[in-house]
Amino acid sequence: MEKGGIEMGVTKLGGATVITDSLDWIIKWSQRNSLWPMSFGLACCAIEMISAAAARYDMARFGMEVFRPSPRQADCMIVAGTITKKMQPAVQRLYEQMAEPKWVVAMGACACSGGIFPTYAVVQGAEQFLPVDIYIPGCPARPEALIDGLIKLQQKIKRDKVR
Amino acid sequence: MTEETITLNLGPQHPSTHGVLRVLLELDGEIIVDAKPDIGFLHRGLEKLSEHRTYQQILVLTDRIDYLAAMSNNFAYVLAVEKLLELEVPKRAQYIRVALVELQRIASHLFWLGTHAHDLGAMTPLFYTLREREDIMDIFEAISGGRLTPSFMRFGGLAADADSTFVKNTKKFTDTFAEKVDDYENLLTENPMWLSRTRTVGMMSKEFCINTGISGPMARAAGIEWDLRKSNPYSSYEDFDFAIPTGLQGDVFDCYMMRIREMRESAKIVSQAVDGLPESDGSPIKAKVNKFPAGEVYHSIESPRGELGFYIVSDGGKSPARLRVRPPSFVNLQGMGELVKGRLLSDVVAIIGMIDIVLAEVDR
């Protein structure tokens, strides 16, 4: 395959194996296969997120089991649960503290759109104040749904321009 | 040289606060001088929402109050409404309910054990306990369709009857569960590191517990022999043979032992419930309910966290005039401020873990 006039692929060069590809592709490949989520469970979906990281569903297969408590070290914020008005400033600040490139996954009905709580105390969805990349419906979203969503995020990173 | 205290903010995003809890700590070096929990980060207005939903719709909301023990919340709610309606529940449904609620107690304690041990540095138990919990989630999913939020109880019974698969899978689980608890105990109970982190930390006296409204495994750890399943039995609990473990000094270690022993006792209850499951007599497994009489009731059960009560005020309409949830975690968490005074910063994590809070129940 050719990119920008240069032949891509695997070749042998004087005894060494050399893989040639565009820099963008390599950056995106390393980003999507080592997404480090920030451990940010708010409510019930957090339990399913923890189950997804446990032995049966095993997010580690996808390079994602390294949950970082600190936003400075994380790539991906999985907003798992209801965002209340009291919690919103904290979520915002955590998002701002994350270093670029960063992605946001809204897990569960509450993070997508406020869920079953159309009340005075609940922000009706993370998208009200954050740029969301992936929406995972469910109440709670099953661990398989979370993994499906994260795989879609990996595909999105592959498809989009490099961040 | 003047002495100054530092104010440290713990949470609301923190790996060890088990949800969105914020604690403002005043420290003198590493000794806690004062601790003020700041809650409300998961306040969703559930009680207000209940006034705008029908009684049947509220059942779905109750799952989300204490998301680690959804079956218990459903149970407490339907029992309160059945008290209001004076509805009889068939014996078979009562036994299945007991089996489900005790399985839920085990699942809740398993999750608690895994995360509590993880907070104190023991990372291995988490994977073992979550493995067993997945087996219970499979049983719930097979019977109700939902893992975490089954919404399975109905007024007068259950959404559907249990079949032989339920009985078989439950028996398979309870037959091997005692060995699994032995595995967890092998890792922790006599481990010197575990003992040094938990023994004499957060000791509670009986008087402190009763006066602060503390219920559940914490109260039993302090030595109070009180379990609502025995003192005020409901749903045929009097038919089952189980012990109530009690502790000596109400420290973190005693709370741990309470929950371990409760898991064993719950497995016995589940076994007895499915072994003695009465045959179906052909009557429907749930009742059709349309009218709700005016009046007020309060009913509470022994949830994995303590006394979970529902106070329902009905004015005869389709929605309650007031639905109040008596939240065990909220009342238990009050005690935290006093328990951590004079202790080290690392003990705060152990004491928060001992209380076993679920923020959705604290804040509703």
Place this chain on the structure above:
Amino acid sequence: MTLDGLTEKIGNYIKETDSFRDEVTVTIDRDAIIPVCRILKEDADCSFDFLSDCCGLDRLPETPRFMVVYQLYSMQYGHRVRIKVPLEEDDAEIESLTPLWKAANWLERECFDMFGIRFRGHPDLRRIITPPGLEGYPLKKDFPLEGSETT
């Protein structure tokens, strides 16, 4: 505990009684709350040493508008009693039960947060679970479910 037993102990304070579904409810005046609770807690036959719950009730359009509802439990006997205290809308104040039970601390704060009912003598009466800056008291019947523009 039976209604007769209670009448014997606190009869002169009781304004109204109710016995619905085997539960005993007594309604008393707000000035009686501390003496009644002290008797119920300390008397050997009552022994209501556990404050299970304290919550508010908005009975709009009925008057008096508010009710504070206490659920008491006895560890020794396993019996329960419900105490209700009516409060007028423009004078929604009552003595705090914190000197008797530490459990009342956060329970009364929540009642204040949700209804605006003030508890005299409470060590730290401030809002507890609603978002900061919220105007109004959410569980009042005239507070909209979705909140207003200011929330």
